[in-house]
Amino acid sequence: MSDYSPMKYIYHPLSLSTVQGALALRLIHLHPSENFEKELQCELEEISVGPDQIADPYRDNENVVFAALSYTWGEPTFSKSLYVLADRKNNPAGEITITENLHAALKYLRRHDDTVVLWVDAVCINQSDIQERNSQVTQMATIYHVASEVLVWLGSESPFNDGQLCLDFFTRLGHCLFPIKEDSKSQRTLSTKSTIDHEVELFQKTTSPGVVNAFLERFWFTRLWVIQEIIFAKDLDVFCGRTSTSWFAVEYGLGKLLEMNRGQYTERSLTTIRVMSQIRNGRREVDPFYDLFRFSNFHCSDPKDRIYALLGVMDDDSWIDGPPVVSSTVDYTDSVENVYTRFAIERWKVERSKKGPVIRDRRTRKREVKGEKMRDSLMQMLILAAAYERSREMISRRSLPTWVPNWNAPLRFTPMAYSSRYDSSSYGVPFRDMEIVENVDLSKSILLFTGIAYDMVEITVPFEISSTEPKELVSQFLSVVSEFDQRYIQLHFANGGIYTPTKEELGKALAATIIANEELWEVGPEKTERKNFPQSFFRRLQASDYTPPAALDEWTGLSTLLNDMTRSRCLFATGKGYMGITTDEIKPNDIVCVLGGMKMPCILRTTRGEVAQIKDSVMIFPESRDFRDDETFKAYCKERDFSDPNKFQDNGTFKAYFDELSHGTDGHLTFDFIGDAYIHGLMDGNVAESLGSTMPDRCMMLPIV
Secondary structure, X not given: OOOEOOOEOOOOOXXXXXXXXXXXXXXXXXXXXXXXXXXXXXXXXXXXXXXXXXXXXXXXXXXXXXEEEEOOOOOOOOOEEEEEEOOOOOOOOEEEEEOHHHHHHHHHHOOOOOXXXXXXXXXXXXXXXXXXXXXXXXXXXXXXXXXXXXXEEOOOOOXXXXXXXXXXXXXXXXXXXXXXXXXXXXXXXXXXXXXXXXXXXXXXXXOOHHHHHHHHOOHHHHEOOHHHXXXXXXXXXXXXXXXXXXXXXXXXXXXXHHHOOOOOOOHHHHHHHHHHOOOOOOOOOOOHHHHHHHOOOOEOOOOOHHHHOOHHHHOOOHHHOOOOXXXXXXXXXXXXXXXXXXXXXXXXXXXXXXXXXXXXXXXXXXXXXXXXXXXXXXXXXXXXXXXXXXXXXXXXXXXXXXXOOOOOOOEOOOOOOOOOOOOOOOOOOOOOXXXXXXXXXXXXXXXXXXXXXXXXXXXXXXXXXXXXXXXXHHHHHHHHHHHHHHHHHHHHOOHHHEEOOOOEEHHHHHHHHHOHHHHHHOOOOOOHHHOOHHHHHHHHHHHHOOOXXXXXHHHHOOHHHHHHHHOOEEEEEEOOXXXXXXXXXXXXXXXXXXXXXXXXXXXXXXXXOOOOEEEOOEEEXXXXXXXXXXXXXXXXXXXXXXXXXXXXXXXXXXXXXXXXXXXXXXXXXXXXXXXXXXXXXXXXXXXXXXXXXXXXXXXXXXXXX
């Protein structure tokens, strides 16, 4: 009689540990078999990982020895079976249906004569128990951190034999660095660089580039969950069919392929190589929102996993010292919009709890980095909120605040970086650290800034470039630039071709504005390729007189770059004569604002369509409460005491205003966030300099909904 049952396996709830900080897990004990075709049989065991083991996963512990599987579910068809046997603890028997890819992984990882102990999410988490799923996903990074090793399953071998060819090549390179001697363990004796380079050249000559491209196009390489699984692993081995090697060999081999690339690999493959060759040992980005942007091309089946799959990586830089600490909430029953909004709020709370005092030296204009982190993180969030698309339904229902990025959408354009060469557009403007007014209905939560509504948008000329053919693209680009130049001159009567805000030649100012003075490519692998572009762009734009030359040879080489710079962007001019570039969502009468503590100017729009009026150079919004009328706020602005950031934190008037907003925005002036902007001549404390002693009368509350 068989000792397993064909009935569906019934999970028992994981035990609640009596030890604070302990972690309850199920583990698969995969039974051995010499027959590859035999059905998969296992036992499920629950263990508890103590807080000491979590804090120091490298310590010896016989009770916590298992391998965590990193894989992709594959097609969501559960056509294969894993049979759970009844055990001595009277745990029930039953059948768990699994995907074909997981079934193949377990078949190849199963040993002939010994049990394999594994943690596999699809089996070890009761996927139908949302509460358990929420709890285990919160601990996912910790699970991979305490595992003895992580086994990467890339899938079964393909007809190209790409897995074996590439993994064997990586193994050979690994042996060049760490030769295995018969009488001892691996000993590090570095081979000469020429030997390694010869091995790479031989592989590239004898192996079709299509093999490497096919290998790197395996879905595992673009699965979002693998990021934290790789980062937190103590030890990694990579499997493809019957072939395996160490992660070190894969990482090193990919780096050498990139180093010796001669244009034979696809752009997608090169992107994969860059990420995977640096993911464990590369520079850690300190901003969690940039992590979400950096891995936006990776895939996940549930949009909520855009956040949940990276929680352990993003929190507190904790993976550097381990163990990971996840401060954010996991709730798969919540809406996607609420998950994104709650994450933004929780990240703001984390950053606020870590921030130090803001100290400014009025002479050197230097600021203490410790006090900047929260504002830099919020700035990154605002930049990305404008860069990601929003569905029409999301806009009409206002289900996501305009200051929260829609992480599951495509990028409309590459975000600007705003390098350190600019101090800040808000330098010298008195401000209170931004607050978030959290609402029970998260979609109505408010990002509250102090700042200055400085100017209004007068004209907009979007880069409506439809062609991808190089010559036609350049022609359309120059046509847009010519139209903007003419409309700007008509609006501001540019005398003698001079750009008044900076007193420089108008054509040079316009060229700098179009490329955002290099801010469009301050980060990214293309930086070195583009370093000589600004000078050549100025020269070509001025020589063209905004009309396509007969020979476009010099321009066509820049067509890809021009397309990247101008995609979904718009040139605009303001009432005060400034010109800038921002998202093509901008409209006339939008407000140019300087938000307290932010490096860049921002474009806001009144939520209910109020149009500002200019009175004595001061922007006024009729029929809405204006916080500038409050005498306490005026007194604070006039003091401009940057050395005491807590002074305004306890301001009673602000607290009253905050409480009013938490109960609703009726009667209050509120704004939608449209986008960040590069504005030529307004990036380096120019607002405070131009307003001088009148600045306190211009400071106001800017609630963004």
